[in-house]
Amino acid sequence: MTPAPQAAPNTAAGEARQATHQRWDEFLPREFYEIHEREAPHSFHPELPVNTIWGYNGIFPGPTYQGRYGQPVLVRMHNDLPADHVGFGIPQTSTHLHNGHTPSESDGFPADFFDSGLFYDQHYPNVCAGFDAFPPAGDARETMNTLWYHDHRFDFTAQNVYKGLAGFYLLFDERDSGDENDPNPLAFRLPSGEFDVPLLFADKVFDADGQVFFDFFNLDGILGDKFMVNGKIQPFFKVARRKYRFRLLNSGPSRFYEFFLSNGQPFVQISNDGNLLPQPLPRTSFRLGVAERVDVIIDFTNLHIGDRIFLENRLEQTTGRGPTGNILPQSSATQLLRFDVDRDPPESDRSRIPARLRELPPIDMREVVATRTWRFERKNGAWAINGKFFNVNEVRATPRKGTAEVWVLQNNSGDWQHPIHIHFEEFRILSRNGVSPPPDEVARKDVVRLQGNEEIRLFMRFRDFHGRYPMHCHNVVHEDHAMMLRWDIVP
Numbered sequence: 394m395t396p397a398p399q400a401a402p403n404t405a406a407g408e409a410r411q412a413t414h415q416r417w418d419e420f421l422p423r424e425f426y427e428i429h430e431r432e433a434p435h436s437f438h439p440e441l442p443v444n445t446i447w448g449y450n451g452i453f454p455g456p457t458y459q460g461r462y463g464q465p466v467l468v469r470m471h472n473d474l475p476a477d478h479v480g481f482g483i484p485q486t487s488t489h490l491h492n493g494h495t496p497s498e499s500d501g502f503p504a505d506f507f508d509s510g511l512f513y514d515q516h517y518p519n520v521c522a523g524f525d526a527f528p529p530a531g532d533a534r535e536t537m538n539t540l541w542y543h544d545h546r547f548d549f550t551a552q553n554v555y556k557g558l559a560g561f562y563l564l565f566d567e568r569d570s571g572d573e574n575d576p577n578p579l580a581f582r583l584p585s586g587e588f589d590v591p592l593l594f595a596d597k598v599f600d601a602d603g604q605v606f607f608d609f610f611n612l613d614g615i616l617g618d619k620f621m622v623n624g625k626i627q628p629f630f631k632v633a634r635r636k637y638r639f640r641l642l643n644s645g646p647s648r649f650y651e652f653f654l655s656n657g658q659p660f661v662q663i664s665n666d667g668n669l670l671p672q673p674l675p676r677t678s679f680r681l682g683v684a685e686r687v688d689v690i691i692d693f694t695n696l697h698i699g700d701r702i703f704l705e706n707r708l709e710q711t712t713g714r715g716p717t718g719n720i721l722p723q724s725s726a727t728q729l730l731r732f733d734v735d736r737d738p739p740e741s742d743r744s745r746i747p748a749r750l751r752e753l754p755p756i757d758m759r760e761v762v763a764t765r766t767w768r769f770e771r772k773n774g775a776w777a778i779n780g781k782f783f784n785v786n787e788v789r790a791t792p793r794k795g796t797a798e799v800w801v802l803q804n805n806s807g808d809w810q811h812p813i814h815i816h817f818e819e820f821r822i823l824s825r826n827g828v829s830p831p832p833d834e835v836a837r838k839d840v841v842r843l844q845g846n847e848e849i850r851l852f853m854r855f856r857d858f859h860g861r862y863p864m865h866c867h868n869v870v871h872e873d874h875a876m877m878l879r880w881d882i883v884p
Contacts, residue, residue, distance in 0.1 A: 394425050398467050398514050409507030410514060412498035415858050419529075420518035422467035428456070429471045430486055430558065432478075437619070438626040441603040446557035447474060447482060453624045454593045455542070455560025462566040463530060466517040476509040481607035482549065482556040484509045489545035490562055491684065492537070492667070492816065492839035494522045497860025500816055503547035503877070504785040519564060522818060523754075523856050525795070531857075534754040535819070535837070538569050539591075539640045539667035539686050547785065547877070551615070551646050551869035555607055557624075559644050561591040568751070569669060573744035583663070584638040584690065584744040590630075591640040594681075594729065596620050596648050612774060614647030614713020614870045620706070622730045629731040635742035636692045638663075645683040647868045649716045649810070649842075651708035653678045654691070655723065658702070661746055664688035665836040668819060669751035674833055678720075680708065682812030682842040684867040690746055696734045704730040713870060715810025715844070753837065756821055756852050760797035765790055768803045769811050769843060769866065769876060776866065776876030783865075783875040790880035792855040799823070802841065802849045811843045811871060815853070816862040817882075823850040840867055855882045 396403055400417035402410040433451030434443045449455030460466055474484035485508055489501030498505070499515040507513055521531025544550060544558035565571040573585040583589070596617030600606040608615055619626050643650055654660070662674040667686050679687055696702070705726035709719040770777050781787070792798055800820070802813055819837035822830040826848055834841075841849055865877035 394427065394469060398422060398425070398469070407511050408514060409511040410498060412860070414498060414516045415496040415860070416518070417516065420465040420516070420520060422465045422516065424460070424464055424466045425469070426458070426466065427469045427471065429473045431473045432475055435557070435624065437621060437624065441599070444605050447553065448557045449560055453557035453559070455558070457560060457591060458562040459571070460517070460519050460562065460564050462519050462521065462536065462564060465519055468515045468517065469512055470515060471512045472507055472509050474509050481609070482552045483546060485546050485549070486544045486553065486558065487546050488515065488542055489816070490515070490517060490542050491540060491814070492819065493517055493540055493562070494520060494535070494817065494857070496858040497862060500862060501545045502861055503545050503550070503863055506546040522854070525857050532754055534752055536566050536569070536669070536751060537667045537819070538564050538669060539664060539688055540564065541642055541644070541686070543644070547783065548873050551873045552607055554644065554869060555597065555605070555646055559593065561593065561640070561642070563591070563640070581747050581750065582743065582745045584636050588635065588744065589638045591642070592730070593623050593642050593644050594620070594650065595644045611713065612870060612874050614868050616648055616710065616713060620727060620729050627729060629733050631733045631735045632693050633736050633738040634693050634696060634698070634734060635738040636690055636694065636744050636746070638688060638690055640686065640688050641681065642686045643681040643683050645867065645869050647683065647713045647870055649683070649708055649710055650681045650706045651678050651720060652681070653705045653707050653726065655703040655705055655726070655728070658691070660689040660691060662687055662689050662833060663746070663750060665833055666819070666838045666840055668837040670833070670836055671751065671753055672749055673746050676833070678707070679833065680842070682810070682840060682867070683869070684812060684814055684840045693732070693734055694742070698734055698736065700734040702732050703728040704732070713868065714808050753835070760854070761799055762796045763792070764799040764801065766801040766803060767864070768805065769813070771806055771809065775874040776871040778876060778878050781878070783877040785879060787879060788861070788881050789878040791883045792880065794855055794859050794882050794884055797852065797854045800851045800853050802843050802851065804843045804845060804847050806845060808845045810845060811866040811876070812840050812868060813843050813864065814840045814867045815864045818854050818856065820851040820853050823852055825849050858882065859884055
């Protein structure tokens with residue numbers, strides 16, 4: 394890689410980074426990637442004309458990273474987007490790894506954007522949170538596995554992600570090792586390889602000419618008229634008669650989903666927001682707000698060759714306010730992805746669904762040094778937190794490194810819903826309107842669906858790194874109009 398990566402910004406060589414990499418010598422990169430943000434042609438469906446997208450390496454979704462804990466990564470992100478671009482999207486970018494335990498200067502802070510023709514070195518330590526208290530690798534109970542990355546340029550996140558700047562970042566460790574034949578007795582042996590499939594869901598509006606259309610005047614939330622999975626409109630996927638792991642991501646911009654299988658078969662949920670649960674949960678359906686992720690196991694073993702089943706959305710949503718809460722009958726379901734059972738597996742299925750997965754770290758309320766309340770509100774036709782719009786230079790909270798706090802999220806806006814994302818650390822839900830969370834939310838999370846007239850209490854820790862991070866609504870239309878704030882971890 395030329396020029397060679399270094400701790401200090403290499404502005405003389407065209408690097409846009411302004412801050413020195415934190416703890417560089419402790420987590421020297423072992424894997425190196427060069428990614429180019431490019432404009433490129435893309436086919437969403439054979440019956441539609443080719444569209445022009447922006448993609449990491451010119452593809453949508455972008456390349457899927459497969460990293461490992463203990464193997465720090467350096468990603469050199471080149472902005473090769475056209476500087477003279479006309480239309481929606483802006484050729485200035487800041488890539489956020491959602492939700493890595495990442496130092497601030499590599500987190501993709503919304504104001505760390507850079508122009509076409511420059512590059513930015515992002516350092517991902519691939520280390521568990523709490524490594525100061527649990528040296529050298531952190532608390533293994535804080536391990537994450539399904540992450541994603543996307544553009545985060547403030548005021549333009551919705552447009553740039555809608556344009557195609559999103560992809561998966563998967564992490565493996567000795568337990569979730571990515572090998573269903575792993576002889577290590579600690580390994581979960583979940584479905585792996587070609588049977589471990591990331592699925593990125595998005596919906597988009599198309600105009601009469603078959604081109605993707607972005608409505609600049611819609612400040613509530615954009616609902617598409619076409620549904621796509623991994624960049625294709627309502628595709629099919631051929632499966633063998635065995636177990637599969639599917640990693641589902643709702644990439645937005647504004648729609649919520651309630652997933653069902655058309656044959657009534659249950660899912661086995663194994664994770665929430667990239668964090669393996671303490672134990673698998675059989676689910677007839679599950680809901681995803683924007684930016685939430687869920688890993689599920691679907692077992693096709695008892696189906697017949699020639700069978701077809703659909704992954705469906707049955708959640709009613711008619712506006713950007715959020716879903717109505719009504720579950721539609723199957724006759725009104727949106728068929729998102731068709732599974733075609735077309736073969737027996739090439740060898741016997743040795744993958745497993747363990748009875749126990751990842752234990753949760755304890756919540757110790759004695760660590761809490763402060764409680765902060767955040768109200769998510771409509772104001773002057775846009776979106777505010779505690780009555781204020783996003784100002785990149787205004788620091789709204791300064792938690793001290795090594796402490797814990799309780800953050801209270803409030804939504805008094807009736808039927809508006811906000812999927813709230815807090816960067817850097819995973820949180821724990823203490824309560825919703827005073828009630829303990831349901832089993833699927835007894836988990837580490839980084840996005841929480843804040844529903845109308847709801848108060849959610851969160852337990853937050855701030856460890857290992859310092860610097861500036863945001864909190865925002867991940868209905869990215871709300872985020873860009875300006876439901877976001879900056880908070881800084883201070884020494």
